[in-house]
Amino acid sequence: MIPVQGFAGQKVAVLGLGRSGLATARALVAGGAEPLLWDDSAEARGKAEAEGFTCTDLLRHGAMDGVACLITSPGIPHLYPSPNKVIARAMALGIPVDNDIGLFFRSFATEVWGDFDTAPRVVCVTGSNGKSTTTALIHHILQVAGRPTQMAGNIGRGVLDIDPPQDGEVIVLELSSYQTDLARALTPDVAVFTNLSPDHLDRHNGMGGYFAAKRRLFAEGGPDRAVIGMDEPEGQYLANQMGEGPADDRVIRISSGSKLEGFGWSVFARKGFLSEWRKGKQMASLDLRTVAGLPGAHNHQNACAAYAACRALGVAPKLIEQAFHAFAGLPHRSQLVGERGGVRFINDSKATNVDAAAKALQAFPKIRWIAGGMGKDGGIAALGPHLGSVVKAYLIGHSARDFALQLGTVPAEICETMAQAVAQAAAEAEPGEVVLLAPAAASFDQYPNFEKRGEDFTARVKALLG
Known part of the structure; x- marks a missing residue:
């Protein structure tokens, strides 16, 4: 568990008691806060009460008095198509609204890190399609490379439910637009944008709002390395905004189908072969055609994204290739x-x-x-x-x-x-x-x-x- 920092002795309201909501409540208690829990579902409230939590109707008169922050689950709308009544009430009262992702980033680093040889790092993956496969593949590559790693977020465990990081550990998070849209803190070391296609448009009031939610991971987060898919205009726009020019290798451009040879750092797949180029020179080439767990051009794009993120973390191409062949894929995805x-x-x-x-x-x-x-x-x-x-x-x-x-x-x-x-x-x-x-x-x-x-x-x- 990652104990939440900054709210010791304060009331923090938690709206939504699914996986992330209950993990948030536990982490708040571990950090010395007093959580006030609510969910419209009687079944969800029952599960929370079975753990010893007290549920409080946050719309009841005076229920939000003295509350320092409201933490909401990602599935609950806060703006479009219309705000949840509890969230609207908090905003009207000026109470900050956040989610578990924001709490994670404000609480992840601790004084213990001063004794580490290598500070833990966070890789975040967002986009429309391929997020889960890319996240799982990065995690798998790191395991094969012998690096301590945990996977969480929109896949696997809730972010606050993971174990405190070890020396040199890499945390790999899949983040949906619902999660990036509201988080008040976003500070990944490596951020990955796979692609963009229409989805969740009612929640974001159209494609512009949907892309803006994804873009926050980069614009608000300021990652050391940005891995960006170039196969849609939005990715090209984002890469242009993040870099100081084509030679800026803080941006690693990726593609499935297009040659990207004129940039400081790029990874692309064409005709079943993955190529890494840096400063005008080809650094590595892998044959993806025989990788059973990554069939098709869409999975080759996922492979490029995972390869680029792991190269940014210093993993050797040969180890990445070995991990590709050992990757079984995820259920329900090819x-x-x-x-x-x-x-x-x-x-x-x-x-x-x-x-x-x-x-x-x-x-x-x-x-x-x-x-x-x-x-x-x-x-x-x-x-x-x-x-x-x-x-x-x-x-x-x-x-x-x-x-x-x-x-x-x-x-x-x-x-x-x-x-x-x-x-x-x-x-x-x-x-x-x-x-x-x-x-x-x-x-x-x-x-x-x-x-x-x-x-x-x-x-x-x-x-x-x-």
Whole structure:
């Protein structure tokens, strides 16, 4: 646990009692603060009370008297589409609003660090797609390299729930736009921006607000090294703002598909090969085509980001290459579930938006595509240019019929359920083809989250494979 500093003897309100909220409450107590907890869910309050915490309705008259700060969970809106009533009340009273990420950065360093030979460092990863894979890959590389490391944030443990860092340890955090948007302290040593595509637009009032939330990690944080994906205009803009010119190697530009040879430091992948260039010279080259855990151009972008971050931490290219080959990938992200008769079954349930699904569809040559769920604005119309590898689509969930109308000449079958889609796709698949779950939609019509959807796909495939 990271005890929260700066609030000893003071009241701190905590709104939202999920994983991060309860971890925050424990860390506040460890730092000598008095937490006042609330969640609209009676079940969540019950879990907190079972740990010995007292819950207080923060909208009750006088409940916020003497409160030094309000800490809110990331899923609770603080501005758009409209502020939560408790947050609006705190702002009206002038009470600072923060989140666990802000508390982490203000509390991470301690006097104990004076005895360390090497100060602990923090790597933060943000972006639209690939955050989790990139975060896990950086963590994995550091483990292979023998570096002490912990992983937390939007993946794994809550940031305040990790162990106090050791001498020379590297903490790797995945941060969503919800987390970067509100944190009052952001001071990573290395910050990574993977890419940007439309998502969470209601929460950020459009693409401008969404990008602004991501940009805060760099503009507010001032990292020693910024690893920035250059495959969208927003990444090019961010790299331009962070650097003093093309030769400034504090910015490491990355790309999947474009040569980046004219910069102080760059890492890019083309035709399956990763190249590192520095000051006009190629420093290393890795063959990604044989890396089973990182298939497709989108994963090659993740590989470039992780490679660049670990090179910024001083890890040798040979060790990174070794770690790549030992990386099994994450569940629900281009995950190989099994193979039968030359047909592979891939679980990419995390492809909940059009951009992520497009990347999955470009990763394999012949696809039996399982898609559908709770479709987002525009459905799958934007996937038109990426459907050339689809042999047939098997559509499930609420938006199945809407998706079918947007597929043009691609053969499609309305299957409704995962069970029917898996059975039909498997029965029709031929050697050399891939049965791919890449829904391009949210899961909430049939499943509580994308993980449960992916688990259902995986279970049905494994039952079919015996």
